[in-house]
Amino acid sequence: MTPDTLDGRAPLPLRPNSLREQIRESIRRQLQHGEITPGDRLVDVEIANKLGVSRMPVREALLQLVNEGYLVGTTRGFVVPTLSLKDIQDIFEVRRLLEPQAAANAARNLTPEQEATLREALARAKKAHAARDLDELAAANRLFRATWLSAEPNWRLASTIQRFVDQVQIVRLGTLKDPETQDVVIAGLEKIVDAFVRRDAAAASALMMTFILDAERSFFAAHATREAAGDNYQRHAIP
């Protein structure tokens, strides 16, 4: 029988090793890691040359990323969008609606291995915090979320969340620089891990909600101070 039914499992891309998929994942990772920042332009032929492939798979990867909200297409190249405040609010609104429930589901389904990985991610986050290692902290954060999301049995829910998280992640990296925000994040993670290991779905849900609200608050607070300092995060043209 042809696999024409989704049957609950995540739909693996048709050819997982297709150039399109590899390129897409590569760019997505660069976005997650902040190696490509808002305002950057992505030109298909450029990337194609760098990778030694033709334009077509690159183009398809870029179009897919546009479709997923990571990029916007202009008449003059694809660019990473600089999200407006309303955009950020909108994304956080969706996250508030989805993530608490997803966390509750994950808490019920967590395997011992996933629990161990969560603990590891927390430990790494703490160490990174102590060492003031921003990149490592962000990496631990990603591992943490990827892990509990993998325990969510509803893959549509999980991947929807992942997409929206990624989109704010780019800008969130900036707010993570603030030590006070880092404290809040670490404390939040700690409590959530605790709820997860206790398999306490209700607590996981509630804590995830406050975690998101904290992230939102800290972002807008940071933005306000930057605004007051006359420094727009969008990095407008320099006079």
Add this chain to the structure above:
Amino acid sequence: MTPDTLDGRAPLPLRPNSLREQIRESIRRQLQHGEITPGDRLVDVEIANKLGVSRMPVREALLQLVNEGYLVGTTRGFVVPTLSLKDIQDIFEVRRLLEPQAAANAARNLTPEQEATLREALARAKKAHAARDLDELAAANRLFRATWLSAEPNWRLASTIQRFVDQVQIVRLGTLKDPETQDVVIAGLEKIVDAFVRRDAAAASALMMTFILDAERSFFAAHATREAAGDNYQRHAIP
């Protein structure tokens, strides 16, 4: 300045009249209208010939639809997936999380024109119900949802909802045949319209939730009876 910022508005496709977009919309409409049903195979070169264009835009449209969950790609053509029961449950779970809030937001932002369109959609649904016109009832349903979703200011939320609705819509068409289900639907629409015209966000939210729960219940009830009758909705191979 290049329009590289999303700024709250829906990101119109770069070239709205591009072949890719036209084809994508065409196929999406056919799916919504049940003109393409689960199990059908879509072959790019075939569609391309029928439309008199090359494979490339068709292929890109199909890939995009895969990305949005409408299709799955196999090694031998793109097919409309036959959703498993778990898939349906999963989709309904996401809808339960998103639509009540979206309805509340829409109730606060509804324009008089949109209100009028909602009334019209309700009237059409009633007439279709009386005339036992299933297609027209489904069309009225689509108009209804498209209208209130257009009042949702968070376009990411709105389009996410639309995608998930479309995916169950295909299979929901089957359950709408049941007259009793139709009664429930009409009654639900009536109450929701009432909440909308009163701009009662809380009521809209609650009613939307029960509306979805009813839809879910009626689907699984219908499925159970079909199951008991030995007739699987997936329409397995005929001996």
Add this chain to the structure above:
DNA sequence: ATTCGGGATATTGTATCCAGTCACGCCCAA
């Protein structure tokens, strides 16, 4: 009769090529 294997074929994936369009910069004039 049934199963295993090999080749034909249908269909996707990738490369190259051509066309159209929009942005930017230059140049000229006021």
Add this chain to the structure above:
DNA sequence: TTGGGCGTGACTGGATACAATATCCCGAAT
């Protein structure tokens, strides 16, 4: 010096051509 028009080029969109591959069918051997 500044504003506006026009040309040029960079980039995307679409078409055509080529390669890779999984599936299906048929035949042969057990």
